Amino acid sequence: MSAPYILVLYYSRHGSTLALAQAIARGVQQVKGIDVRLRTVPGVSPDHQASAPAVPDEGAVYCSKEDLNNCAGLILGSPTRFGNMAAPLKYFLDGTADSWMSARLSCKPAAVFTSTSSLHGGQESTLLTMMLPLLHHGMVICGLPYSEPELSSTTTGGTPYGASHWQPGQQKESGLSQDESALASALGKRVASFALKLKD
Template sequence: MSEILVLYYSRHGATAELARQVARGIEQAGLQARLRTAAPVSPTPEAVDPPVPDSGAPYVRLEDLQECHGLALGSPTRFGNMAAPLKYFLDTTSPLWLQGALVNKPAAVFTSTASMHGGQETTLTSMMLPLLHHGMLLLGLPYSETALHTTRSGGTPYGASHLAGPDSDLPLTEEEEQLARALGTRLAQVTRAQLDAGLIKA
C-alpha cells in the first residue's frame, strides 16, 4: 500500500488536529496516511524523554521518511518559523539527502498560529526550504479551491493553516477543514501520478 508520511509537531493539539484532516484527505484519495510526530527537544543538554510518547502518534524515525512515497509536514509557528523539534529532526536527515532518497517525492506543508497574522506564511515557507534541498516536489493549494476565496480564518496558497487563538483552543473552521483535506487529496493524487510514472519507487 502506498503511504504518505504526515509528520507534525504539536504542543497544544491544534496542529495535530490539522494533521488528522490532511490525513483524511490522503485516505479519501485512496492512499494510506502514516501519522508521526517529532519528539520534543530540551534546553537542558542530554535530557532524555521516553522513546515512545504517552499518547498520540509515534515519534518519527528516518525510516518513516525513507519508506513513504510523499510527505505532509506540519508545525505551529515559532516567531514566524517552524518549531525547534521539527527543525531538529530535519537536521538529522543528511543521510537521506546523500542517498537522494527523497528526490521526486511530493510534499506539502501546514501550520497553526495563535493570531491571524502570526507568521503562517513565513512558517510554511520555512518548512519548504529543507524539502527543496532534498529535491522534493512542493505542492500548495490552488485558487480553484474556492474556500481560499472565502476563508476568514486559516488557509493559504502555500499550504493549509489554522487560526488556533491565544489559548490554542479554537476548533478548526469549516474552511480550514476543507482546505486541509484538499491539500491531503492533492498530495495523494500527485504521489500516485509520480508512482505510476516510475519517478519514485513503489
C-alpha cells in the same frame, strides 16, 4: 507488497497542529491505492542528554528514518515560532543528511501546514521557510490552488502555500473552522494524488 503511504509529520504543542494533521490524513484516505501515516517528533530537551520518553504517552508515534525514507510523499506541519517552524521539527530535519545524500526523498511530492495564535503571526513565512529543506531534498512542492473555493472564502486560516489554522490566543477550545478543515483535507488529497501519479 504494502501500499504506498503519505507521511504526515508534525509537531504540536497544544493540539491545533495535530487537528490539522488529522484533517489532512482524512484527505489522504479519500484517495484509493495509498495509505497515510501520522507521525510526530519529540520535544527538544533543554539538557545535554535526552529526557523525553522513547515512546510518547499519547498521540502519534515518533517518526523513524524508515518512515521518512520509504514514504511516497511528505506533508510537514508545525506551529509558528517567530515566523519559522518549531525547534523540535527543525532538529529532526537537521538529522536527515543521510536521506539527502542518498536522495531518498527526491522527486516525491511534499506540502506544508501550520497554526498560529495570531492571524498575522507568521503563517506564510513559516510555510515558506518549511519548504526550504524539502526543496534541498529534491521534493516537488504542492500548494493549494484557488480552484479550492474555501481559499477565497476563509476568514481564518488557509493559504495557497499550504493549510493553516488560526487559534486566537484567548480561545481555550481548539477547533478548525469549516474552511480550514476543507482546505487541510484538500491538501492531503492533492499530495496523495500526485504521489500516485509520480510513482507511475
